[in-house]
Amino acid sequence: MSVRLNDCDPGFKHEVAAEPGSEGIRACFACAACSARCPVGANRPDYDPRRLIRLTLLGRREEVLASPLIWLCSSCYSCGEVCPQQVRFTEVLTAIKNIAAREGHAPPSAKVTAELLAKQGRLLEITEFENQKRADLGLPPVEQRPGDFQAILGIEPDQGEAGEEPR
Amino acid sequence: MKALLFLGCTVPVRNLNYEVSARKVCEALGVELVDDAALACCGYPLKGTDQAHALTIAARALAQARGHDLPLVALCSACAGTLAEAEHRLSHNPEEVARVNAELAPLGLEYAPGVRVTHLVRYLLEEVGLEAIKAKMTRDLSEFTFAPHYGCHYLKPSETIGGLDDPEAPTSMGALIEATGAKVDNYPRLKDCCGGGVLGADEELAGALAGAKLAELDARQVTAMALVCPFCNVMYEGQQKAIAKRMDTKFKVPVVYLTQILGLGLGMTPDELGFKLNRSKPKELLAAFKE
Numbered sequence: 001m002s003v004r005l006n007d008c009d010p011g012f013k014h015e016v017a018a019e020p021g022s023e024g025i026r027a028c029f030a031c032a033a034c035s036a037r038c039p040v041g042a043n044r045p046d047y048d049p050r051r052l053i054r055l056t057l058l059g060r061r062e063e064v065l066a067s068p069l070i071w072l073c074s075s076c077y078s079c080g081e082v083c084p085q086q087v088r089f090t091e092v093l094t095a096i097k098n099i100a101a102r103e104g105h106a107p108p109s110a111k112v113t114a115e116l117l118a119k120q121g122r123l124l125e126i127t128e129f130e131n132q133k134r135a136d137l138g139l140p141p142v143e144q145r146p147g148d149f150q151a152i153l154g155i156e157p158d159q160g161e162a163g164e165e166p167r
Numbered sequence: 168m169k170a171l172l173f174l175g176c177t178v179p180v181r182n183l184n185y186e187v188s189a190r191k192v193c194e195a196l197g198v199e200l201v202d203d204a205a206l207a208c209c210g211y212p213l214k215g216t217d218q219a220h221a222l223t224i225a226a227r228a229l230a231q232a233r234g235h236d237l238p239l240v241a242l243c244s245a246c247a248g249t250l251a252e253a254e255h256r257l258s259h260n261p262e263e264v265a266r267v268n269a270e271l272a273p274l275g276l277e278y279a280p281g282v283r284v285t286h287l288v289r290y291l292l293e294e295v296g297l298e299a300i301k302a303k304m305t306r307d308l309s310e311f312t313f314a315p316h317y318g319c320h321y322l323k324p325s326e327t328i329g330g331l332d333d334p335e336a337p338t339s340m341g342a343l344i345e346a347t348g349a350k351v352d353n354y355p356r357l358k359d360c361c362g363g364g365v366l367g368a369d370e371e372l373a374g375a376l377a378g379a380k381l382a383e384l385d386a387r388q389v390t391a392m393a394l395v396c397p398f399c400n401v402m403y404e405g406q407q408k409a410i411a412k413r414m415d416t417k418f419k420v421p422v423v424y425l426t427q428i429l430g431l432g433l434g435m436t437p438d439e440l441g442f443k444l445n446r447s448k449p450k451e452l453l454a455a456f457k458e
Contacts, residue, residue: 043376071369072372074373074376075319076319076323076364077320077324078360080323081323081324097215097216107367110216113213117212121208122207124180139183139190141204148276151273152223153220
């Protein structure tokens, strides 16, 4: 497929590089060490870190942000360990995913995470059942204190479950 | 020795065998773990879509930890990696500190650099020390062989959590396993990722990543695979049956936590170490230590 420069957004790479931790994208010289070491790429040849960086540098903004491939990174950081240029691809892709999420491309599971934290202050709910299991093993109880998480995330849980006292 | 325990979300609900064995091993090795119920989530799961808020949540935990003036020790590799990365990022970025503290101020919290964040395994190696750990062992496990799974966030990125071990040729878990007299299998797929990070996005892909390692270890017939992260456990123990089914094959790889191996070496019983909660049972071990 040919690339028409008129279809490219030359500002995209700067937009990505401005996100915290992803400024390394500027140093990529396309050696493909990341792609060679990527465990996801080994199982899914269509997932290729170098290709995602090239598309970003070329300014293929919509193609990158809408691609389902960007959500396939396992965030294992293997790419960063072998990169001779300290590009930190995991962080670059985090930046791309963050921009994609702001534009409505995040998978539904992402929204659920924030809602769970706002409701429970943790990913997994703590009820009397969990604390009884813990007590049976001689472990101290754990508590749900969602207040801080609601304040940070600016999310109120659904009616009826809001404002529960910490357990 | 005293440290502040960071339990996170998954360990205290789904991995009580890890928690109970970690607490018992620490006690036996002279490490006092302090609890603080307010610590809760590290922020990791939000990073992919909202790293600014993920960083604030991590900073919240670091601000709370600072009041204790103790090292912050996590059992989960994702928690340890996330909190260490947040400490690294904030201690190098005054602008981000200002933003984060503006969000924390209404909660009565303030982040300031200086909390030492570490994974429990690293804490044991660096603070208690391998020789002291060996000296406390009372039971010989030399008839058993364990396959360590280092996982990703225990050693990577080395930029923020480096210095303990080489992520491309790790030996630190193996050294602790050998402290019990047991043998270590450094199998070809040692460094492979469990795939847990991609489970939510593509179950089949996550299963393919974990399945390749499980199939290899099944063929090598180790006593058990040894883990130090509850997310890796989701893949290797929680998903094991489903992965085998999807691969149209059968395998059974026993899975244990490294702290359970250390506890056995320290003379504790399988019951004390929560082995009843292991779903992929290490039958060989349990038969040897039957009460």
